[in-house]
Amino acid sequence: MQRALPDPDQEDVQITLEGNVLTLSGERSFELPGDIDDKGIKAESKDGVLLVHIPRKQGAAAARPIAVQVQ
Numbered sequence: 001m002q003r004a005l006p007d008p009d010q011e012d013v014q015i016t017l018e019g020n021v022l023t024l025s026g027e028r029s030f031e032l033p034g035d036i037d038d039k040g041i042k043a044e045s046k047d048g049v050l051l052v053h054i055p056r057k058q059g060a061a062a063a064r065p066i067a068v069q070v071q
Contacts (some may be wrong), residue, residue, distance in 0.1 A: 014024040032054065040055040 009024060009045065013024065016023045033056075035057050037055045037057045042053045042055075044051050044053075
């Protein structure tokens with residue numbers, strides 16, 4: 001079984017083995033813009049992936065494209 005954790009920093013991920021139980025834990029912090037609708041935030045797990053939906057408030061600025069730079 002394989003699961004992906006994209007580009008984690010070593011200090012952000014802890015792995016422990018106790019008996020036959022492997023535990024993976026970690027933390028990722030994200031700063032959100034001020035125009036989110038906090039009452040509309042939803043999370044779901046689908047095909048082993050955690051999806052978090054964070055909607056913007058009505059009347060928020062339109063989405064804008066952001067260039068991705070690969071190094």
